[in-house]
Amino acid sequence: MQIHANNKEILKGKTTDIYFHRTEEILKKEKKNPNVTAEVCVKKFPDKYKWAIFTGLSELVELFKGKEIDIKALPEGSVFFEREPVLTIKGKYLDFAKFETPLLGYICQASGISTKAARCKIEAGERTVLSFGARRMHPAITPVIDRYAYFGGVDGVSAVLSAEKLKLEPKGTIPHAVILIIGDTVKAAIAYDKTIAKGIPRTILVDTFSDEKTESLRLAENLQDKVDSIRVDTPSSRRGNLQSIVRETREELNNRGFNNVGIFVSGGLDEYSLKELNPYCVGYGIGTSLSNAPTINFSLDIVEIESKLVSKKGKVAGEKEILECKRCGNRAIVFSKDIKKRCECGNEMKIITKMIMKNGKVIDAKEVDEIRNRVIKQLRFLDV
Numbered sequence: 001m002q003i004h005a006n007n008k009e010i011l012k013g014k015t016t017d018i019y020f021h022r023t024e025e026i027l028k029k030e031k032k033n034p035n036v037t038a039e040v041c042v043k044k045f046p047d048k049y050k051w052a053i054f055t056g057l058s059e060l061v062e063l064f065k066g067k068e069i070d071i072k073a074l075p076e077g078s079v080f081f082e083r084e085p086v087l088t089i090k091g092k093y094l095d096f097a098k099f100e101t102p103l104l105g106y107i108c109q110a111s112g113i114s115t116k117a118a119r120c121k122i123e124a125g126e127r128t129v130l131s132f133g134a135r136r137m138h139p140a141i142t143p144v145i146d147r148y149a150y151f152g153g154v155d156g157v158s159a160v161l162s163a164e165k166l167k168l169e170p171k172g173t174i175p176h177a178v179i180l181i182i183g184d185t186v187k188a189a190i191a192y193d194k195t196i197a198k199g200i201p202r203t204i205l206v207d208t209f210s211d212e213k214t215e216s217l218r219l220a221e222n223l224q225d226k227v228d229s230i231r232v233d234t235p236s237s238r239r240g241n242l243q244s245i246v247r248e249t250r251e252e253l254n255n256r257g258f259n260n261v262g263i264f265v266s267g268g269l270d271e272y273s274l275k276e277l278n279p280y281c282v283g284y285g286i287g288t289s290l291s292n293a294p295t296i297n298f299s300l301d302i303v304e305i306e307s308k309l310v311s312k313k314g315k316v317a318g319e320k321e322i323l324e325c326k327r328c329g330n331r332a333i334v335f336s337k338d339i340k341k342r343c344e345c346g347n348e349m350k351i352i353t354k355m356i357m358k359n360g361k362v363i364d365a366k367e368v369d370e371i372r373n374r375v376i377k378q379l380r381f382l383d384v
């Protein structure tokens, strides 16, 4: 039984809200199908975010291939701010009316996940961040979640299909189940080392049966340089103060000369919990807060009909552009007919959106690495 929609159904408009189909019916009967300019932007970010990362564009354009549609947008992976028109779509209204629902769906969730991933990566700095959220969401969208987490800056993903699609090696450690069945952490670690291919890091869970510190020391003493890191995944009901557990484990390992054994933490982490763990950790597995990241709530609004300015209440009519000063990074939103603007610093400001699609043909497709690198480059200048 397959419940989730397939691409064919999405492209036919079958996942679209019924009111767009009714809109089509009415406008066809009234013989109205004007040329329209519509804009996509966000009024308010979730959770007091100051910025967000724009992703989902490469999936979105699939909706309009072969139609007489032009799309101008920020390159996928760009940082953007509230009220900026990140995407402008032009064409006959009936050519895109019924795609508003999936258009928004693609970018709202993708940008939500990429933004959360970027926020976590900023806090983690050089430490490894892995996307562990597959188990919290419908498996049909596992590769979607991991794709956008990877775009946002995580270093790896745990789900096999996600890694395959991103041309990465899947990353993971060892589950409690093996340790429970073998009956002892050290014995399980030895079995892991014996069976799993060389070159895959030996990161062993230390919270299955007893104290994290005691188990870490037993592991390090028994396996010596065969253990790369230990993983702490203690359930919150048994955690007390996670930072204290991790700090104590780090100090005890160091005291015995095991400075090279890293500590990897997972379980209920988000960008806010990383800061206090950073001094003791080499990496994190982040699950629910990535896969269930708050969506970035874009809306699509008509701003011109047959080149006449029109808009609904609360929205400014007229096509707009996002300008940026390459010297100081200042940004401004201006009307397209009025793009000559100087920055406060005296430098000329430039339009930063690009034509992505012309007459239903994609003219600016980007590769995975290009999108991710764009995000990584911008992270240096952002904070959470």
Ligand SMILES: [Zn+2]
Pocket: 325, 326, 327, 328, 329, 330, 343, 344, 345, 346, 347
């Ligand atoms: Zn400037």
